[in-house]
Amino acid sequence: MIWDFEEKPHIYTVSEVNSIVKSLVEGEPEFHNITVEGEISDWKIRGEHAYFILKDEDSTMSCVMFGAIRRLRHEIRDGFHVFATGDIRVYERRGIYQLYCRDIKIVSKLGILYQRFEELKRKLKEEGVFEKKKKEIPRFPKRIGVVTSRDSAALRDILKVINRRYPLVEIFLFHTSVQGEDAKYEIVKALEMADKFHLDVIILARGGGSIEDLWPFNEEIVVRKLCEMKTPIITGVGHEIDVTLVDYVADERKPTPTAAASTAVPDGGELRRIAWNNLRSLHRMVTNKLNLFKLKLERMYSSLEKNSPFIRLERMMENVESKYRSIRDHLDSKLNFLDLKLRNLQENLKRMNPLTRIEKEEIRLKSIGENLKGGISKILDDEENSLNLIESKLNSMKPGKPLLKGYTLVKSKGRIITRACQLEENDEMEIKFVDGTVVGRVEEVQMNEDQGEVEFERIGEKKE
Helix, strand or coil, X not given: CCCCCXXXXXXXXXXXXXXHHHHHHHCCHHHCCEEEEEEEEEEEEECCEEEEEEECCCCEEEEEECCHHHHCCCCCCCCCEEEEEEEEEEECCCCEEEXXXXXXXXXXXXXXXHHHHXXXXXXXXXXXXHHCCCCCCCCCCXXXXXXXXXXXXXXXXXXXXXXXXXXXXXXEEEECCCCCCCHHHHHHHHHHHHHCCCCCEEEEXXXXXXXXXXXXXXXXXXXXXXXXXXXXXXXXXXXXCCCCCHHHHCCEXXXXXXXXXXXXXXXXXXXHHHHHHHHHHHHHHHHHHHHHHHHHHHHHHHHHHHHCCHHHHHHHHHHHHHHHHHHHHHHHHHHHHHHHHHHHHHHHHHHCCHHHHHHHHHHHHHHHHHHHHHHHHHHHHHHHHHHHHHHHHHHHCCCCHHHHCCCCEEEECCEEECCHHHCCCCCEEEEECCCEEEEEEEEEEEEXXXXXXXXXXXXXXXXX
16 A cells, blocks of 8 residues: 655545435445334424334434324334334434334334343243242341442432431442443442441332333343342332332332332331320329329228228338339439430431531532543543544545556456456456556466566557
8 A cells, every 4th residue: 555645635524524424325225215123212203203213222223204194004102113114314414324214014012122021020930039038127227228329319319318217327328320231230249249238228229211221120130139138128210100120029119219218217207206105105104003002002001090000000101102202203213314315316316417418419429520521521532633533544545646656557357457367368458547548458478476577459548
């Protein structure tokens, strides 16, 4: 290959590049009247036209169907498995290619992912995975693990609920991605780590999303990992209508992260009400017992007064009064102690206000956002420089440049000739110069170690 470093490369505009790509794509017969199989996603009707995404397990494709209202015989919804027929075209203004559909045939109203969900669910059920014995969720946990993304709304909801209901508990976050190709492996790793922390309970959670977003929680390795856990698990994945396979093996399944947090801890306010009710019940019970005891003593006193010496009776009454005072003082002391303990708990609840933690987290998240902006800007600059370098190299590789330096291109029988051994006597051949083409016939082929010499007879010349 010969490089010409003196000639300046042609600089293309974006419009020129998009125009070239459009010509290449739309000029390819294979992209006309093509049928693509996939699952409908993000189906939208605007006027009489339909815009949607066609996807499979690995990729997505933008699609449009003009006049969809007139053409379609059946209602189309997200999740339908279809055959879409049309042409691949390039939308030149935005530089993207799309499938311009003429017809959509419904293969199944159950999407590919839903079918995978049902198949795996059936398999695990036949193996008895869903029949494992559920572990009991402790009523008063001291240490709780949360497996979710540190930047998620689910985590904020969980912290808010726990700090409001039961702020004395310790919370441990095990960060993991909750969507994407590698999320299943990160979730398994986070669960393994959490199971070694001697926690009382673990919450596995994420907010709502599409079936694709929630798919890591339907992966077989995640489901089987939950079956192996020694620590009780509460799941809170998605919204009320979402059900994932991890819900079938969790020790407690809740529809949302907020509900999962409410299940993990008791309600402190309710506990205080129960404590006060128990104290009042205890006070009434002791008071009734004392009154009954006092009544019996009075009856005994009356009986002794009639049947016993006065002095003996007086001593007995003194003894009874002393015991009565002792019991009353002990009860008062116990009630005062419990009242002081409740006031201390109330002061602790005030000091552990979750708003302070939330403000710190907001400052930290803002700092992370600024760092992300700077990192993304640098990546975009590096990618732009790489594209400019590739464009420069491609321009210098144009096949016509060697002809400007005196080199020629030899063809025979429709193929390019690079060696003398490729020709035989009487073969017709074309020799292309920068300004024209010479047509000749081989008279003799002479070979040597370095190169073959070819003699030919000129039979005509073409100008280009």
